[in-house]
Amino acid sequence: MTVAKAGTPIRVTSVEGAVAALRERGLRVSAARRLVLESLFAAEGPVSADRIADGLEGRLPRSDLSSVYRNLETLEGAGLVRHVHVGHGPGLYALAGPAQEFLVCERCDVVIAVDPAALEPVRDAIRAAFGHEARFSHFPIVGLCRRCAAQTAG
Amino acid sequence: MTVAKAGTPIRVTSVEGAVAALRERGLRVSAARRLVLESLFAAEGPVSADRIADGLEGRLPRSDLSSVYRNLETLEGAGLVRHVHVGHGPGLYALAGPAQEFLVCERCDVVIAVDPAALEPVRDAIRAAFGHEARFSHFPIVGLCRRCAAQTAG
DNA sequence: TTTTTTGCAAAACCTTTGCAGTTGG
DNA sequence: CCAACTGCAAAGGTTTTGCAAAAAA
Numbered sequence: 001m002t003v004a005k006a007g008t009p010i011r012v013t014s015v016e017g018a019v020a021a022l023r024e025r026g027l028r029v030s031a032a033r034r035l036v037l038e039s040l041f042a043a044e045g046p047v048s049a050d051r052i053a054d055g056l057e058g059r060l061p062r063s064d065l066s067s068v069y070r071n072l073e074t075l076e077g078a079g080l081v082r083h084v085h086v087g088h089g090p091g092l093y094a095l096a097g098p099a100q101e102f103l104v105c106e107r108c109d110v111v112i113a114v115d116p117a118a119l120e121p122v123r124d125a126i127r128a129a130f131g132h133e134a135r136f137s138h139f140p141i142v143g144l145c146r147r148c149a150a151q152t153a154g
Numbered sequence: 155m156t157v158a159k160a161g162t163p164i165r166v167t168s169v170e171g172a173v174a175a176l177r178e179r180g181l182r183v184s185a186a187r188r189l190v191l192e193s194l195f196a197a198e199g200p201v202s203a204d205r206i207a208d209g210l211e212g213r214l215p216r217s218d219l220s221s222v223y224r225n226l227e228t229l230e231g232a233g234l235v236r237h238v239h240v241g242h243g244p245g246l247y248a249l250a251g252p253a254q255e256f257l258v259c260e261r262c263d264v265v266i267a268v269d270p271a272a273l274e275p276v277r278d279a280i281r282a283a284f285g286h287e288a289r290f291s292h293f294p295i296v297g298l299c300r301r302c303a304a305q306t307a308g
Numbered sequence: 309t310t311t312t313t314t315g316c317a318a319a320a321c322c323t324t325t326g327c328a329g330t331t332g333g
Numbered sequence: 334c335c336a337a338c339t340g341c342a343a344a345g346g347t348t349t350t351g352c353a354a355a356a357a358a
Contacts, residue, residue, distance in 0.1 A: 028312055028357050049348080064315050069348060071313090085239070085293075090347060103286045104293075114284065122279040129272055131300030132257045139239075139258075139296040146285030182332050182337055203323085218340050223323065225338090242348095244322055 007079030009096035015041055018080055018095075025078055032063050036071045037080075046084055046092030046102075046111055084140055086111060101136040105145035112145065161233030163250035169195055172234055172249075179232055186217050190225045191234075199265055200238055200246030200256075239293055240265060255290040259299035266299065 012018040018037045019029050027033075039052040039060055049072060051057070053065040072093050075081040083091045086104050092111070094100075101119055103112040119136060126134045144152060166172040172191045173183050181187075193206040193214055201210070203226060207219040226247050229235040237245045240258050246265070248254075255273050257266040273290060280288045298306060 030313060030357070032314065050346095065347095066316080066349075067314060074313095085242075088239075103280075103284060103288075105286075106289070106292070112284070112286070118283055121283065122276055125276045125279045126257075126295060126297075129275065130257060130266070130268065131303065132259075132266070132295065132297055133303040133306075134257075134295050134297035135260070136296075138260070139241075139293055141280060141286065141288050141295075142290075142293040143280075143286050143288035149285065149287040177333095184332070184338055186339065219322095220324075220341080221339060227324095228338095 006076045006082060006096070009082065009100060010079040011097045012080060012095065018075075021080060022078060027074065027078060032067045033071045033074070035061060035063050036068055036075065040081065040093065040095050043094075045113070046086070046094040048090040048092055050090060052093070082137060084111070084138060086140065087142075102140035103136075103145065104140045104142045105148050106142050107144055107148040110145050110147075111140070160230045160236060160250070163236065163254060164233040165251045166234060166249065172229075175234060176232065181228065181232060186221045187225045187228070189215060189217050190222055190229065194235065194247065194249050197248075199267070200240070200248040202244040202246055204244060206247070236291060238265070238291070241296075256294035257290075257299065258294045258296045259302055260296050261298055261302040264299050264301075265294070 010021055012021055015034065015037050019034065022029055022033070035055075036052055039047065039056055042056060042060065043051075047056070049065060049068045052072075053063050053068045055062045072081055072083070076083065076093075080096055081093055082096045082100055083093045084102050085091055086102075087106065087109070094113075101114055101116050103114060104110070105112075116137075123134050126132050143149075164175055166175055169188065169191050173188065176183055176187070189209075190206055193201065193210055196210060196214065197205075203219060203222045205211070206226075207217055207222045209216045226235055226237070230237065230247075234250055235247055236250045236254055237247045238256050239245055240256075241260070241263070248267075255268055255270050257268060258264070259266075270291075276295075277288050280286050
């Protein structure tokens with residue numbers, strides 16, 4: 001599958017906390033790197049590299065797209081960031097944390113982050129039927145969200 | 155999510171059957187289109203457009219990549235073909251049929267097609283926990299297959 | 309100073325599109 | 334005959350890479 005290997009997830013609750021974690025690992029804290037972290041904290045949910053480079057539509061300073069990608073990769077390696085693939089669009093990045101598994105609605109595009117523990121029964125059902133150990137952190141569960149499913153039914 | 159809308163899935167069991175289905179819909183049967191169908195029947199599992207254009211590494215005549223994409227789109231619209239996204243690679247195409255949901259191993263890349271009925275308990279668990287109506291036909295369940303999970307454990 | 313990181317430009321990769329010519333029905 | 338389809342070439346969107354200049358430690 002060739003998915004970039006992410007470090008063991010680290011939960012940070014502020015930009016300064018993330019910065020400390022970076023320094024602990026011997027990684028430097030440049031303006032561009034700090035900006036990526038600020039964007040991830042400022043964003044409401046998973047965001048694309050492009051939107052980060054845009055400074056979240058100008059709310060933050062813009063930065064170079066290739067540096068954003070490189071920093072996201074570094075941060076992911078450090079365990080501070082994860083990315084998910086949603087539909088046919090670009091990958092979306094978010095801070096690693098407790099809510100690191102995702103449901104996506106293919107109708108309205110909503111991305112619902114859920115506690116992995118809540119998915120345990122689902123994993124159990126998959127394990128029982130196929131022996132497959134499912135991870136939903138990188139490729140989410142796609143389908144219709146509660147709202148859209150209700151609309152369809154009604 | 156903007157996923158190309160596929161027609162109601164049609165199960166065909168031979169190239170000639172597929173050709174008949176195409177004619178029924180007023181679609182033409184060109185050499186290039188027939189070749190795409192032949193590749194899908196000849197392939198052991200889901201294949202990329204690129205591999206089809208290659209003639210499955212030369213086993214079949216090569217064809218133009220853009221025509222392959224256009225034909226796959228047409229065939230998908232006719233309900234004869236489906237595509238899945240596996241990992242970071244290109245989309246993979248397969249004949250529509252009863253086994254149209256997929257498990258993917260992120261370690262060894264194996265794609266396991268399963269009967270949707272077998273996934274019903276899984277869908278039930280998801281529905282119960284989140285109200286989300288999961289479809290695994292377009293984005294598969296990613297994780298470790300039985301073999302790789304066993305290796306990891308042992 | 310030394311190594312990491314940046315910004316820019318260019319390329320790579322997958323997919324789509326425009327268009328003039330060919331072909332299937 | 335005429336609409337559908339082809340092949341080629343070019344572009345589109347996302348991500349990666351090379352490299353010299355800048356900045357962090």
